[in-house]
Amino acid sequence: MRTRADGTTEIGVGLISVGWMGQLHSRAYANLKYAYPDLGLAPRLVHAADPAPARTDEAVRVLGYERASADYHDVLNDPDVDVVSICAPNFLHSEIGIAAARAGKHFWIEKPVGRGEHETRAVADAAKEAGVVTSIGFNYRHAPAIEYLRELVAEGRLGRITNVRGQMFADYSADPRGALSWRFVRGLAGNGVLGDLMGHLVDLVQYTLGPIGEVSAVTSTVYAERPELPMGTGTHFALIENGDMKPVENEDYAGMLVRVADGAPAAHAVGTLEASRVSVGPRASYGIEVYGTGGSAHWDFERMNELHLSGGLGAENQGYTRVMARPGMGDFNRFQPGAGTSMGYDDLKVIEAKKFLQAVLGREAINSNIQDALSAAQVVSAAERSAETRTWQSSTPVEGTTAAGA
Ligand SMILES: NC(=O)c1ccc[n+]([C@@H]2O[C@H](COP(=O)([O-])OP(=O)(O)OC[C@H]3O[C@@H](n4cnc5c(N)ncnc54)[C@H](O)[C@@H]3O)[C@@H](O)[C@H]2O)c1
Incomplete structure (x- = not known):
């Protein structure tokens, strides 16, 4: 440097x-x-x-x-x-x-x-x-609406958080002609949608509500084999006609019941998290719904620039208001001058690059780090054990993460 x-x-x-x-x-x-x-x-x-x-x-x-x-x-x-x-x-x-x-x-x-x-x-x-x-x-944690949701929870503006519902529903392999990329081979990817998408969702929950302490999970594989895609060619969205069929070695779908750990801002909140790479309909429906005694909020990556917020019990009109991401939420103003003009997926990576380099220069505290990855991996691993043994499994909170309340 x-x-x-x-x-x-x-x-x-x-x-x-x-x-x-x-x-x-x-x-x-x-x-x-x-x-x-x-x-x-x-x-x-x-x-x-x-x-x-x-x-x-x-x-x-x-x-x-x-x-x-x-x-x-x-x-x-x-x-x-x-x-x-x-x-x-x-x-x-x-x-x-x-x-x-x-x-x-x-x-x-x-x-x-x-x-x-x-x-x-x-x-x-x-x-x-x-x-x-x-x-x-x-x-996904850098989306301005998610940064705002983290603040709402931390400030208690949704009341006591009671439950969360999240999904990572993608259709990148919904078609049986969808390529068998490295993602489907256990030796190359590890687990399937648990690692590929559920880890993102676990991070979103931990970033906004606090560490997940316990899980109970189910998994399933919808397509047993797919046409092979050579490494370093195409993308995992590719469709292959009459390809060489090889076995799918990991899960296409995972569902979990979760409980947020003691001591977290949303301690003892419970919820359901699901991930799929074979959804027909949702394209990249990645989102969370957070429910509290004083209100609730919904966010979905397919509409990344919107947050649906309830007015709470005291509001004259209960139900949801569609709030557009705006300057003042996260780093929105770095990309667009006013609400209603949308940010995109690439912008989230620009924010991530900024946080990384600022952290390298000793200037940024809330940069996701390897402890956050370990924490998400622990939860995913607990989910795998749970699905295998049909029992609840716990995950010990990891030191040094950027989870809510850490
Ligand atoms: N954050 C996100 O939203 C997100 C989205 C997609 C992928 N990912 C992750 O990013 C990683 C890469 O995924 P991708 O979709 O970019 O994969 P990709 O298949 O598009 O690219 C992988 C690249 O790795 C190269 N490669 C293979 N062997 C190598 C070696 N020995 N040394 C160096 N390079 C080698 C391949 O030639 C290829 O160019 C994965 O871990 C994936 O889970 C994250």
Whole structure:
């Protein structure tokens, strides 16, 4: 890192894996100067790695990296790289996360961190030992309406929180011709929709209400096999005609009953959380509904810029008001000047990049970190044990998270 003549702080960025998320992280760094010109952050896209030649080519030609390699170690060994975005498939997260920590690189890593709690914990231990700053791809928590919901709960404006209902319903694999990407192979992904989508929902609940202490879960696999998609080609949205069919090794659907832990702002609130990658109808219906003795609020990513708020018992007209995200909620004003003009998904990653780099510079306290990933992984792991044993399972709150009340 160095201070440029114009006073901005140049931060050398490395990227590992140039798939969907790798491209998105890169756009997020590039857009920081427009959204946060006052922060003086000057990310320099230095070195990207991906074994697929078309992806390294794209990294240099389209995304603007100075150099690219097939081997991620070249990124970690590059002295011009200060921070690394780890956007690899799940099976590489622990190996790369640990290597990044040992190389002394701060890292922003995609969720879920690894193929389960044990791998997330190994990355957390390595990051702690190396003293590097971490950030997790829990992008939905940055939606201005969610930041506002967190405030409403913390200030008691919904009363005592009694229950929560959440869903992560996606249709990316609703079609049986939907590709068997690495996400469906246990050795490459770990669990299925539990890690892919439920982890996001667990993070949203923990961020707004507090840590989840207990779960009871069911899981199911709707399609037993799918046509194979070679690694490094296409996306998991691809449809393949007459492909080579391979078995689906993890769950398409997961449902959980949850109880919020003692000591949290919403202690003892109960609820239901569901995730599916085969929903027909909802496209990316990711959301939570929070109910309290004084009011309730609904948010859905498909309508990211809206929060449905009840007026509460005392209101002349009970029921819901559709409140549009506006300046004053989260970082909305960094993207749009007034309510009604919408922010998009990419903007959430710009906010995430800002929080990460501000944390690296010691300036931001509420940046999701590896302890948040470990906490979500613990809950997901408890859900897996519960589904297997048909029993309730507990998850011990993790120290050092950014959960509500922590
Ligand atoms: N935060 C979110 O909302 C969100 C959304 C999508 C994906 N993700 C997560 O991001 C991660 C990546 O997902 P994606 O959809 O971008 O995957 P993708 O399949 O689009 O891209 C994966 C890339 O990894 C590369 N790769 C394979 N082996 C590699 C190796 N040995 N070294 C370096 N690169 C290698 C592939 O060539 C490919 O370019 C996953 O962990 C996923 O769960 C998060």
